[in-house]
Amino acid sequence: MSFVPGLGIVKGMAITLRRFFEPKVTIKYPEESPDVAPRFRGRLQLLYDEWGTLKCETCFQCAQACPIECIDMGGIDTRGRYHVHWGPPETYGERREESALRRSGRPVPDRAFHHFQPVDLGAVDTILDEHDHDPKRMLEILEATQSAYGYLPVAALKQISQKTGAWYAMIYGTASYYGHLRFEPAEDAAQATAVAAARPPDASYVTALGAALGGANGRPGARGRS
């Protein structure tokens, strides 16, 4: 084809002009739902398992994971039926509330958890009151709890998490990091040996250093002070 000046731009603009008069494909998503093919992989739908029960257990994990909180429990299943809620209907409201609470980062009472150690949590509440329920003073709270119980009972940590709003995982992380905090009573000799083997105390390093330097050194004991 011979060169015609301006033909390319005319062709391009023709396409633009045609599209201009075609109906729009953009929809306002949450209000209007698109008609997607049934086998489209991106289709949002609830599935049934081979026994015909819904696979969704309404655990609200997806709702919690959604960063912009657009997921909620309710929608059209594969058989075209609208479900407002499922799972045990009488607890739906509770579960939904729990999900909202979890999304806000606060701990929720966990009914699956039973205090497996019969621990009187009164001391923890007193300590928390003294420390203003402030998670920034967690180390002091944990130290006070340890001096009250002799160790850190799991139930006490749960209670601290409950009352201060700090995540249990963070509290556990703090409590398990510091060498002077322990999760078992001091009189549990087997545990104490295991802990000492995993985390040798500073004194053992000082002794080993003395031995490596030839034994007869200026420092006979670990703590010689003038």
Add this chain to the structure above:
Amino acid sequence: MDRLTTPAAWPSILLGRANAPDPTDLDAATRDGAFEGLRLAVRDLGPTGVIATVAASGLRGRGGAGFPTGEKWRTAASTEAPRRYVVANGYEADPATFTDRTLLELDPFSVVEGTLIAAYAVGASEAFIAVRAGEGEIIRRLEAAVADAEEAGFAGPDVLGSGHDIELRIRPVQGAYMLGEETVLLKALEGRRGQPEQRPPYPAARGLFGMPTVVQNVQTLAAVPWIIRNGAATYAAIGGPDSPGTVLVQVRTPVGEGIAEIPLGTTLRELVALAGSLPRGRKLKAILIGGPSGGLLPTDLLDTPFDYGPLRDAGAHLGSGSIVAADDRTCVVDLARLLTRYCSSEACGKSIPCRIGTRRLVEIADRIADGRPRHNDLGILVDLSSDIVGSALCDHERLTTLPLATGMRYFRSELDDHFLRSSCPAGVCHPIAVTAATTH
């Protein structure tokens, strides 16, 4: 811990008041110049003047990294924030060193005053002195010192009529070696698990509770009042050109040990001689500088000045200020293995090269010391060390490789004896017996 006799010409800045009969007596200390620096700072210099004076003195952080103190304060003071903090790091992580503890015990007022001046200069309303929780006597003395200072109007609301409130608190911390690292210490003060943070942003820009925080070793802060009293130029004239001033060291040789205040730039030879000469028949073999993660230097390097730059070039670091001289009864491989194992077991576990890499270093050192090395162990040791250094998150991780790296660099023949001939010249390791038992 005994104090070593130093030449009379050496200045006494940190331990100037250390001979006082009662270190917690505020009146005696004030007669001796305590809180004179704070008074001068508030009356004459003002916050910017204090920072300018400290910067002009060339004071560098005594925690080991050697960051210029004035620059750190300037960063903290110039960062816009609703609150600022000052943290004095008196948590001496190295269990075999007592320099910071000696300073806190003998002269708590200098640390308290230095912390107050720092808080006044950067505009901090809260200051903490972090100390080891096990040191009951030091905590008692510090708390008494703070209470006295508050009563005398040096701390608390409206410091010396400047309209500036400084709340000074003693925070006993314990439970991990890593608390000596600044970002880890801040985590502990926030009540979280002690793992270091990526830097930058440095704590001076974003530290405790996200606010600008000046974290300084107690030795650095204790030098500040002296600088304010005697002028920046006087301080800058002491010690080395790039890093003026004095530092507390703990010298340990087979014949004795003790703590001394030395001007920076003193040669290692002089420092080792402070603790007495070796008995006849014993030869000096290696010098361990910087605590558990320190470098092992050979006797050829005895003329290295004890200073940030030269020590780093030689493969060691200031660290905790401990200088350990080992004689020929010590096996370098055994010592390096012990140090690496300690550092590795104290790793916090945040970054993988540290958590796993240093474990592998210990295993390689174990194999070499036990006389059953693999043929490529030395190559792996070199590669792994450089990988750990290259991908390190904090200095602990970077320095953990030092004992083995400097051991390889300076004591290659001894390493080769273990590696190639399965023998230990010092007779400490028992490679031969182990090799015999595991012969295939």
